Amino acid sequence: MNIAKERAGRRAVVGVALAVLLVVFILLSALLGQLPISPAEIVGSLLRGAGIPNDWAPEDPFVESTLWVIRFPRIVMAIVVGAALAAAGAVMQAIFGNPLAEPGVVGVSAGAALGAALAIALGLTMFGDYAIAVLAFGGGLLATLLVYFVSRANGRTEVVTLLLTGIAVNAFGGAGLAFVLFATSTANREQIVFWQLGSLNGTLWQEVAVVAVVAVVGVVVAVLLGHRYDLLALGERNARHLGLDVERLRLVSIVIVALLTGVGVAFVGIISFVGLVVPHIVRMILGPRHRALIATSAVGGAVLLLGADLLARTVVSGAELPIGMLTSLVGGPFFFFLLWRQRRRSGGWA
Amino acid sequence: MSDFPALEAVGVSVQLDGRIVLDDVTLDVRPGEALALVGPNGAGKSTLLSVLSGERRPDGGSVVLGGRDIHAYAPGELAQRRSVLTQENALSFPFRVIEVITMGRAPWTASADLAADSAIIASAAMRADVEHLANRRFTGLSGGERARVSLARVLAQDTPIVFLDEPTAALDLRHQEDVLRLARDLAAEGKAVVIVVHDLSLAGAVADRIALLSAGRLVAVGTPAEVLTPERVSEVYGLRVRVVEIDGRPHIVPVR
Numbered sequence: 001m002n003i004a005k006e007r008a009g010r011r012a013v014v015g016v017a018l019a020v021l022l023v024v025f026i027l028l029s030a031l032l033g034q035l036p037i038s039p040a041e042i043v044g045s046l047l048r049g050a051g052i053p054n055d056w057a058p059e060d061p062f063v064e065s066t067l068w069v070i071r072f073p074r075i076v077m078a079i080v081v082g083a084a085l086a087a088a089g090a091v092m093q094a095i096f097g098n099p100l101a102e103p104g105v106v107g108v109s110a111g112a113a114l115g116a117a118l119a120i121a122l123g124l125t126m127f128g129d130y131a132i133a134v135l136a137f138g139g140g141l142l143a144t145l146l147v148y149f150v151s152r153a154n155g156r157t158e159v160v161t162l163l164l165t166g167i168a169v170n171a172f173g174g175a176g177l178a179f180v181l182f183a184t185s186t187a188n189r190e191q192i193v194f195w196q197l198g199s200l201n202g203t204l205w206q207e208v209a210v211v212a213v214v215a216v217v218g219v220v221v222a223v224l225l226g227h228r229y230d231l232l233a234l235g236e237r238n239a240r241h242l243g244l245d246v247e248r249l250r251l252v253s254i255v256i257v258a259l260l261t262g263v264g265v266a267f268v269g270i271i272s273f274v275g276l277v278v279p280h281i282v283r284m285i286l287g288p289r290h291r292a293l294i295a296t297s298a299v300g301g302a303v304l305l306l307g308a309d310l311l312a313r314t315v316v317s318g319a320e321l322p323i324g325m326l327t328s329l330v331g332g333p334f335f336f337f338l339l340w341r342q343r344r345r346s347g348g349w350a
Numbered sequence: 351m352s353d354f355p356a357l358e359a360v361g362v363s364v365q366l367d368g369r370i371v372l373d374d375v376t377l378d379v380r381p382g383e384a385l386a387l388v389g390p391n392g393a394g395k396s397t398l399l400s401v402l403s404g405e406r407r408p409d410g411g412s413v414v415l416g417g418r419d420i421h422a423y424a425p426g427e428l429a430q431r432r433s434v435l436t437q438e439n440a441l442s443f444p445f446r447v448i449e450v451i452t453m454g455r456a457p458w459t460a461s462a463d464l465a466a467d468s469a470i471i472a473s474a475a476m477r478a479d480v481e482h483l484a485n486r487r488f489t490g491l492s493g494g495e496r497a498r499v500s501l502a503r504v505l506a507q508d509t510p511i512v513f514l515d516e517p518t519a520a521l522d523l524r525h526q527e528d529v530l531r532l533a534r535d536l537a538a539e540g541k542a543v544v545i546v547v548h549d550l551s552l553a554g555a556v557a558d559r560i561a562l563l564s565a566g567r568l569v570a571v572g573t574p575a576e577v578l579t580p581e582r583v584s585e586v587y588g589l590r591v592r593v594v595e596i597d598g599r600p601h602i603v604p605v606r
Contacts, residue, residue: 097442231453233442238500240405241436242507243429243457288443 011292014285018299022079025306029075032314035066042067077203077211078309079302081264082274084215086301088260089275090282090294091222094229095253096162099283099338102276103261107143107166109272110173112265115139117177117192121184132195133207133266140262143169148254198269198324200309207267218260219298225249226291233288271324273331274301280338356381356511356542357420357432361411362401363566364394371397372408373566379544381510384537386553387546389563390587395546396515398563402544403434403513415511429457433507435514439496441488447499448484451475454506471506477532478502479525493520501529512536514545518552530556550602554578562586574600 030042037058044056045067058064085103092101103109115135118124124131151165177196181189228249231239236246264271278300279293286292305323308330312321355378364372372394379385379402387395400406402413404420413420415431423431433454441450451474455467475481478501483491488499497520504512514533518526533556537543547553553560554574562569562577564586570577578600580593590605 099443227456227459230445230449231456233445234450234453234503235436235438235440235442237405237436237438238434240425241403241429241434242453243426245425283443288445289449 007287007289007292010286011296014282014296015299018296018303021303022299022306025303025310026075026079029078029306029310029313030067030071032310033066033071035063037063037067073203073205073208074200074309075306077200077208077268078306080208080212080215081200081268081271082301082303082305083219083298084211084260084264084301085271085274086278086297086304087215087219087222087294088257089301090279090290090297091225091229091253091260092257092275093279094232094290095250095257097233097235098162099280100276101162102273103140103144103257104270104272104275107147107169107173108140108258108261109265109270110170110177111143111146112136112140112262113196113270114173114176114180115142116195116266116269117180120191120195121180121188123188133210133263136266137258137262139173140265141258143173144254144258144261148250194322195269196324197322198271198327199312199320199322200268201320203267211263211267214259214263218256219294222253222256222260222294223291225253226289226294229290229294230288269322269324271305272328273335274304274327276338277331277334278304280334355379356415357402358414359398359402359408359411360414362398362408362413363410364397364401364406365409366397371566372401374411375563375566375568376411377402377561377568377571379511379542381542382537382540383558384533384543384545384556386557386560387544387563388548388550388553388560389569392565393563394566395563399434399513399515399544399546403432404428405434426457429507429509431509432511432513433504433509435501435504435512435517437515437519439493439500444487444489446484447480447486447488447491448475450488450499451480451484451502451506454503454508457507470508474502474505474508477505477535479528494522494525497521498525501532505532509541511542512544514543516546516548518547518549526552550578550583551600554600554602578602 027039027042031037031039040056041058041063044054045058045064047054048057049068089102092103093099113136115138116132119132119135124135127134147162147165147169151162181192184192228244231242231244232246232249234242240246261275279297282293282296282300286296308326309323312323312326315321357379359375359377362372362375363370375398387398389395397406401408404413404415404423407421415423420428451471454474455471458467475484478498480495480498480502483495483499488496491499497517501517517529517533521529530552533543533545537558545556547556557574559572560574560577561571562582569586570582578593580591583591583593583602592603592605594601594603
C-alpha cells in the first residue's frame, strides 16, 4: 500500500527533524543563561558525568554545579512534562473521539490549581515537600473523573456536553481559587499566583525522577493501547462489535490522562494547550493512527516545552517569563484557528 | 443449508421506558441461510438485531450462541463469531479507507498471519466495490460510499454470523443489488446472515426465511412466499397490498 510507505517516509522525516530540534534545544538550554558556559564545557561535563575523564570538562566548580544543579534538571523536566502533556492530550482526544478535548479545556488544570492553592493556603505538611504536588494531582484527578462521568449519557459523550461540563468545572475551580486567594495571606497569595503561571525554575532532581517515571510509564501504556484507540474512532458501538471493551479502555485511559497531566502540573504549575496543539499538528502531518500519533506527540511535546522554556528564560534579559503564560499565548490563537478551520469545512462540531 | 442453529433466541423480551419493545420472541438463525427481519416502523427490528448480536441484554429470555449464553463471551471472543454492520458511519478522525477496512481484522490480530490478512482485506474491498477508494479519507466520502466501506470492514471481520442493519438504506439501485447478491453469496458460503430491511420486495428477493415483526411480537417466520401473503402484510402494515410473483419471488405492491 503506497499510503503506508508514504506514512513511513513521513514518520522518518518527522522523527529526524524532532530529534535534531530536541538536541539543539538541549544544547541551547544548557548554553544560555546568566552564567556564560561554552559548548565544550557542556560536552566535557556530560562526558565526565558519564564516567569518561576529558580535557573539556569545566575546572570551575561553580560552572559544574550550575549545569548539574540548575540547568540539567530543568532541561529534563521540560522534556518529560512536555512529553506527558502532549501524550495526555492525544489520549484524551482519542477517548472522547474529538480533536478539541484537552486536559486544560475540560477543567483538569483548574482542579489541579485549586488543589495546589489549598495546599499553599492551608500550609499543609502531611506530605512534606510534596504537599502541593499531591493536592494538585488529586484535584486534577477529581476534575477529570467529574468531567468524564457528567458528560457521558447512555454510553456516549457529546461535544457540546463535554465543553459545557468543562466550562462548569473550570468556573467552579476558578471560584474556589478566587475564594482561597481572598481568604489567605499576601505571601501565600503571591505563591499561588506564581504557581499558577507555571515555571520550571528551581526544578530538583527528585521531582524530575517522579515525573519521569510517571511520564515514561504513561506514554508507553498509551502507545501500546494505540490500536484500540483507532477502533474507538469508529464510534463506541462499532468498536464494541469489533471486540473492544470500551468501558475498560475509557477508564484506563482516564487514569493515564490524570496521571500524566496531574504529575506535570503538580511540579511545574499550569501549562495549557500543549496537549491540544501538538497532537493536532502531528495528526495533520502523520495521519490519525494512534500509535505513531501518541509516540510522536510525546517527542513533539518535549521539543515544544523545552523551546518554550528557552524562550521564557531568554526573551527578557534578567527576568523570566512564566512558561504557562507563554504556551497559552501561542495556544489560544491556535485554538481559534482550529475552530475557524472546522467551521469552514463542516459548519462546526455541534 | 443446515438445520442446526448458529444462534438461538428463546423467549426474548425487552422493555424500554416501561414500554414493551420485544415480547417473547423465539427465533433461530441458521448457517448457510439469509434471514430477513421485517416489520413496520417501531416493530422492534433493530432491537431484536441488537439482542441477537449480543449488544443488548434482554430483560427476559436468552440468546444462545454455540451452546453458551451470548453474554458469557468476552468481547474479543464474540467479535470472532459475529460481525455487525450498523447504520452509524461516523468517524472521529480522518483515517484512510484502507485503514478503516483493516480495522475489521482487529479481533484476529493475535492469531492471523499478515499475508492471509491482506488477502482477506483485499477481497473484502473488492466485494464491497470500494477498491478504488482505498487511499481516500473516509471522512471525505459520500454517504453511500461510507456505507460500502463499512460493509467492507464487516466482511474483513470474516465471521460465521453476519448482521446487516439496513445495508441498502444509503445505496443507489446498482449497489443495492450488489449488497443483496453479496448477502446471498455469504449465505451460500455457509455463513448465517441476518439482515434488517424496510423494503419487503427486497426482503423477498434476498431472504431464505423472513421473520415478520409487529409491535414487538413475532407474527410469522418462514419462506418469503409463506410469510408475505397479501392478507398478513395488509393487516400488519395497515395498508392494502397485492403480492405479485416475479421469478418465483414475491413482490409487494400497494393497492393504489
